[in-house]
Amino acid sequence: MKKILFNPFEQFSERPLILFGIAATIVLSMTGAFFNARFDGVLDLHFSMPTFFSNTLTDNAINIALLSLTLFALGKIRNNKTRFIDFFSASLIARIPYYFLPFFNWNNYIYNETEKLIQQFLTVQPGAIPEFDTIQMGILALFAIVSLVFLAWFIYLLYQGYKVATNAKGAVEVVLFGVTIIVAEVLSKIIFYLIN
Amino acid sequence: MKPKLPDSCPSCESQLTVTELSCPECQTKVSGKYLLPLLLQIPEEEQQFILDFFLASGSLKEMANQMGKSYPTVRNKLDDIIEKIKKLQPKPAL
Structure with missing residues (x-):
């Protein structure tokens, strides 16, 4: 079970991985749209209204294509x-x-609370400290922590996939992988800026 | 239990050499100093991998099916063994 959750690439061949991955992307793009989530960058998740299935599916398709291409470019250089x-x-x-994070936005809770928080900052007198609701802050902090855990899981899985695909070993590969993810993120932000 | 052929010295971990061969039928013994063949210098598990790869007609896909691993995992294992054998190969004299 641990292998399936953290390194399925060692055990499963490309066919079941791709079929499962495509099915999960389509189904979870639907739930993403239902919870008004936009994946507008390789590492990004924002809530905005209204969001349609076509938006989340396009977001995910662009992110997957960009990640695949940038990592493949690095992989080809490192191992032919x-x-x-x-x-x-x-x-x-x-x-x-990452696709499970939008479930936190049940009934637009995260979106509404974030909007309230922004309003509190915008309307507060200069120099004064805005009053925060403890429960509101607690839930937003919990969402931030869970988001970071799921982001770490996503990056870890991606690195395991890269490692198996290229037979990568050592710290240099980790650094190159990190730089490539940042490049993919920058490219994705440019693409999303141009198409939206 | 099938005894395992040691590939390195249990005391200092240096590469072992063959100093005696014997015939199980007539008990004739041959003494000398012979290097272990290259494939016997790698662990038994890797020797088995090479044998299985040979018996699968060199098909990594077939090997992946047999081992229940993905294709790149099997290819990486083969690449690692190739690297190991390359390092063990005696360097040609200049």
Whole structure:
């Protein structure tokens, strides 16, 4: 079970990974739209209204394509034997944990509370401290912590996929992987800026 | 129990050499100093992997099915063994 959750790439071939990854992406894009989530960047999740299924599906398709291509480019430089399909399956599977975060926005709770918080900051007198609701702050803090845990899970899965695809070993590979993810994030922000 | 052929010295971990061979039929013994063949210098599990790979006609896909692992995992294992054997190969004299 631990292997399935944290490194399915070692055990499962590309076909079941891709089929499961595509099915999960489609179904969880629907739930993402239901909870008004936009994945407008490789590492991004924002809540905005209204959000349609076509929005979340396009977001996820762009992010998966970008991650697959940038990691494949790095993988090809590091190990000529690597295959694009392994990066594609890794990108599909690694993002799945991230798709569960929109469930926190049940009844637009996170969106509404964040909006309230912004309003509190905007309307407060200069120099004064805004009054925060403890429960509101607690839930937003919990959401932030869970988001970080799921982001770490997503990155860990992606690195395991990269490692299996390229036979990567050592600290240099970790650094190169990190730099590539940042490049993918920057490229995704440019693409989302241009299409939205 | 099938005894395991040691590939390194249990005391200092240096590479072992063959100093005696014997015939199980007539008990004739041959003494000398022979290097272990290259494939016997790697762990038994890796020797088995090479044998299975050979018996699978060199198909990594077939190996992946047999081992219940993904294709890149099996390819990585093969690449690691190739690297190990390359390091064990005696360097050609200049």
